[in-house]
């Protein structure tokens with residue numbers, strides 16, 4: 001065998017060894033016991049943190065700003081576990097395309113983030129960038145009211161003063177404005193996420209939305225729903241002077257990947273690309289009609305970026321990706337050590353006791369908890385989404 005063949009065999013065999021190890025690791029990540037551990041740590045630590053957040057209520061009377069700072073750090077313990085799952089467990093790559101001159105400002109100012117709402121884990125990709133720029137604990141969003149009732153995450157958001165909406169303008173216009181004004185003295189830098197399309201993109205919702213576009217004489221969009229402009233206008237109006245800029249964020253995944261939270265849990269690796277343009281708030285018109293027109297134009301530009309991505313696999317501009325930080329992993333390891341030890345003791349007691357009633361009760365509790373977590377994960381699944389946007393007239397229910 002000549003040296004070249006020998007070398008190739010070495011590479012292939014090393015490669016074979018490597019791919020065998022990767023295959024074993026992937027097999028381990030798809031094991032239900034791993035998912036149970038991840039979900040057990042998330043759920044129990046999340047409920048403990050929700051309880052701690054509840055205990056900060058008296059602190060709000062003494063010092064609102066201190067209570068806010070405490071809740072930002074408590075919230076980080078929850079949301080960073082999902083970021084850890086995305087970055088360290090699934091190994092998903094998140095690449096940032098942006099202007100190098102804007103990069104130093106990210107994380108050092110308040111911003112309104114406008115992002116396309118096309119994927120089940122778009123919020124998680126947003127969170128990973130929040131983590132890398134140090135604003136994960138204080139990150140905020142205009143979220144549908146239904147999410148406020150989701151245990152752990154929804155309850156956490158209450159203490160972060162997240163802005164909830166019913167997606168009925170006649171009700172939202174006052175409550176959303178009031179909630180936004182409340183953030184004007186927030187003591188930590190925050191990013192306020194706005195999915196202007198108001199719902200996840202589906203073929204049916206896209207068809208209805210484009211009928212509305214046609215009726216308004218607006219250009220049709222290929223990759224987006226028509227943006228709802230009132231929420232954007234009221235957000236800019238009430239955060240002017242608090243937020244310095246809008247971060248226009250356009251997200252896509254390589255090779256037409258359709259990422260899911262269950263995929264992340266199974267350790268599946270995705271490849272997210274995010275194109276961010278920093279637009280100073282002064283450039284956005286104050287007048288409602290002009291602001292609406294500005295947003296429609298922005299979404300037409302976003303549509304062109306998605307077209308370019310579909311054609312070339314790239315967004316415009318240079319790649320300036322922030323590195324992963326270890327804190328989300330350290331946080332997960334801390335909570336895992338804290339909570340898996342008592343769980344081990346409990347299981348040992350259970351086996352030693354041999355009491356059928358205790359075993360049946362424990363199995364019933366674990367089954368109920370798993371169903372609960374599966375329901376929570378279902379909140380992110382588009383095919384379990386709302387009817388909002390399925391009909392041209394605003395619905396009475398979401």
Ligand SMILES: CCCCC/C=C\C/C=C\CCCCCCCC(=O)SCCNC(=O)CCNC(=O)[C@H](O)C(C)(C)COP(=O)(O)OP(=O)(O)OC[C@H]1O[C@@H](n2cnc3c(N)ncnc32)[C@H](O)[C@@H]1OP(=O)(O)O
Nearest residue numbers: 123126139141143144167168169193196198228230231392
């Ligand atoms: C760098 C990246 C970092 C990013 C990460 C940062 C932070 C992350 C933090 C947290 C992660 C959070 C994860 C949770 C995400 C959950 C998000 C959600 O819940 S999205 C759903 C809730 N949000 C919204 O709905 C926002 C958009 N909606 C609005 O702003 C609305 O205006 C509103 C304020 C909600 C009011 O709702 P309403 O339905 O009454 O809206 P409108 O009055 O605007 O709608 C009527 C208006 O729209 C036209 N239109 C367009 N399409 C349709 C259609 N299909 N059916 C009916 N009407 C439609 C219609 O013609 C009207 O037009 P006009 O305004 O001209 O009259």
Ligand SMILES: CCCCCCCCCCCCCCCCCC(=O)OC[C@@H](O)COP(=O)(O)O
Nearest residue numbers: 039042082085153199200376377379385386388
């Ligand atoms: C992965 C690591 C830990 C996993 C453990 C289990 C985790 C359970 C996580 C529950 C997460 C719940 C977060 C809710 C975020 C949902 C974001 C979202 O996208 O909501 C949809 C709305 O925008 C629009 O709703 P539709 O009108 O499209 O319908």
